[in-house]
Amino acid sequence: MKLNRRHFIGSSAAATAALAAPTVWGDNHGKPRVVVIGGGAGGATVARYLAKDSKGGIEVTLVEPSRKYYTCFFSNLYIAGFRDLASIGHSYGTLASDYGINVIHEFAIGIDRDTKRVTLSSGSVLPYDRLVLAPGIDFVDGAMPGWDVTAQNAMPHAYKGGSQTELLKRQIEAMPEGGLFCMIAPPNPFRCPPGPYERISMIAHKLSEVNPTAKILIADPKEKYSKQALFEEGWQAHYAGMIDRLGPDFGGGNVRVNPRDMTVDIDGEVNKVDVCNVIPAQKAGRVCEMAGVTEGNWAPVVPATMQSRVDENIHVLGDATNQGDMPKSGFAANSQAKVAAMAIRGALTGSKVFPAKFTNTCWSLISTDNGVKVGATYEATEEKIAKVDGFISQTGEDAELRKATFEESVGWYSGITTDMFG
Structure with missing residues (x-):
């Protein structure tokens, strides 16, 4: 209906x-x-x-x-x-x-x-x-090592509608060709359980149009997430090869960020990123x-x-x-x-x-x-x-x-x- x-x-x-x-x-x-x-x-x-x-x-x-x-x-x-x-x-x-x-x-x-x-x-x-x-x-204070709200302009959370959403969109549009977008997904419980993964879908849609060689990396502390089979089916069908998700078995729960240097340390491996969307606890x-x-x-x-x-x-x-x-x-x-x-x-x-x-x-x-x-x-x-x-x-x-x-x-x-x- x-x-x-x-x-x-x-x-x-x-x-x-x-x-x-x-x-x-x-x-x-x-x-x-x-x-x-x-x-x-x-x-x-x-x-x-x-x-x-x-x-x-x-x-x-x-x-x-x-x-x-x-x-x-x-x-x-x-x-x-x-x-x-x-x-x-x-x-x-x-x-x-x-x-x-x-x-x-x-x-x-x-x-x-x-x-x-x-x-x-x-x-x-x-x-x-x-x-x-x-x-x-x-947001829980200290939940993401290296990040607090004073760093939200460098690494937006965009999990409250308005200026943060606008900022994240502009950062994505300004990514260099073939650049790397990283999302730090939140632990349970959090606002809108499918929200981070819809966001990944929408960012992939945007990048597929304007920056098709760009990559998306997700560091996720959760073993599973809302609508997982539906999202993964869609990502494979529409954005194959663009999205890589690291769950807790691959260090997704052991993350530290450096907003000044625009780096993300995932279980000891440091990644230089162009845009980082930190969604804290x-x-x-x-x-x-x-x-x-x-x-x-x-x-x-x-x-x-x-x-x-x-x-x-x-x-x-x-x-x-x-x-x-x-x-x-x-x-x-x-x-x-x-x-x-x-x-x-x-x-x-x-x-x-x-x-x-x-x-x-x-x-x-x-x-x-x-x-x-x-x-x-x-x-x-x-x-x-x-x-x-x-x-x-x-x-x-x-x-x-x-x-x-x-x-x-x-x-x-x-x-x-x-x-x-x-």
Whole structure:
């Protein structure tokens, strides 16, 4: 079935939360107040659904320092030249004008859970009855020897959409003829499990057009990865001889980089590279640490409501969470946001709530019109968000089916971004 905007919004709206938490009303201030920190797939969606479905009954504030959000999903297609940068950038104006959301473009620099207040970089203080944290990812300090964020211009991560994605694209386009591109793939768990390998496909597509003698080297600490058979089939069919992946058996987990000299040491063998895409180990966005709701690198949540297991007045969404079986993806964050919005609205206004259900699909493009996908449905248990059933594209599929899968992903992108930003 082809996914279009109407189908996506209509079907995904059915994803709702389970049992309402105890009612929490504002302390003599009228409308209950919800502050959302982070304006991506989770944060923008939960803000919009809270404002829309409460019909003005909840005061919603969205705190997001960036005035334009560039999706990490579909950014690989920009690198390959299938989309332009403007097509993956989205503003917050409609959320403010059509839904009455108070959009504040500042950083949150403090969270006081006892008084339920958020302090902003301007010094302003936002009180809340419920707080939603949807900060996405940050990188684990020291995870890649020789690299930190001060080196991200020399060796971009491009795992947050925007300027880093643009930089990586320009570096690839400027590679010398027959040059070497290297990716340092991340360890599990990380944002968008198929993402690095779709990126390799899109870079190979780009190089096959403008620099066909160039080579691609992947240093990967994982023994296996998402959609591996599908990607390897596609690489052999479209980019034979261009891509070489070194897994942990060949030193892919023992890597050190030198951004100044543009070298990559893989298990003692030093490689001079022209472009290096370092995707480090990841953790919940720092605002979760600031709020004190993390255990280890991630924020554990109650599956039925996406409430923090540390503080019932805080909900955490998307990539930052430790929630069970769902991958860290834009689709997953959007699905979790609707569950959280229903739970929050039920708690603050007494509206009806329904059992939590979640869905996710991750599409990847391997070459022109050659799309593949993996996905599943999930339910909330006491312990985790648990997978119910799933599906994945198969090797050997014909070109017509692969083209239809790609077209489905384009319809989904239009649908989800409308669902996020209105």
